[in-house]
Amino acid sequence: MGRVVLLWVLLCATAQASEMMDRLNALEKDPAAREQSYAAAQERILLCSKCHGEDGNSKRDYIPNLAGQNPQYLFDAFEKYVTGQRTDFVMNQAAKLLTLDERVNIAFYFSQQQVHPRPATDPLDAALVEQGAQRFGTVCAACHGAAALGHDGIPRIAGQPGQYLNHALQRYRDKDPSRAGSPMLGVAAALSDADIAALTAYLSQLQP
Known part of the structure; x- marks a missing residue:
């Protein structure tokens, strides 16, 4: 029974993702609909803004920026928190409070914001940044x-x-x-602590 329920949940999530893409594509073609979506999201992001900021720029170094993020990725993340494919106590609860329309609107809203990388607390090591750039490539x-x-x-x-x-x-x-099923598991398996430090230094300072 557990497998049947899981399959049903995944099928529902796939259907919703397809509907989400249709709605996002419609927003791209309709300026008036984009304005309505943006305005609707502004009324619903109070909970999100407490951690991610009203403009999607994180208020804390351990919380990701949502500004400038790809809307499909944001929506997919919402769905995984709703279904439990990804686990985070706050996000699992918050995502379930949002309707499909609200998840689409919020994903679109944050995708339209400008990213402002957080200033480094310590001077960046130029050699480490260069190492990170090479590893990233x-x-x-x-x-x-x-x-x-x-x-x-x-x-x-x-x-x-x-x-x-x-x-x-x-x-x-x-x-x-909590990240089971992600293609990143295979990619990151080959990373050393030094690789992770270098990638972090490089990516965190990349400007829009």
Whole structure:
């Protein structure tokens, strides 16, 4: 029975993702609908803004920026928190409070915001940043793009807070159960602590 329920949940999530893409495509073609979506999201992001900021720029170094993020990726993340495919106590609860329309509107809203990378607390090591740039080119650029902006369901990682990046890469590398099923598990498996430190230094300072 558990497998049947899981399959049903995944099928529902797939159907909702398809509907979400149809709605996003419709927004791209209708300026009036985009304005309505943006305004509706502004009324609903109070909970999100407490951690991620009203403009999607994180208020804490361990919380990701949502500004400039790909809307499909944001929506997919919402769905995974709703179904339990991804686990985080706050996000699992928050995502379930949002309707499909609200999740689409919020994903669109944050995708339209400008990213403001957090200033480094310590001077960046130029050699470490260069090492990170080289490692990014060989390991990450194929999926996330040369400028780390991502696309469609691939997240933007440029300008993310350093502590968040470091922790996320470690969780993927160490096969954290809360990230089960992610293609990042295989990619991150080959990363050393030095690689993670270098990638964090490089990506956190990337400007839009």
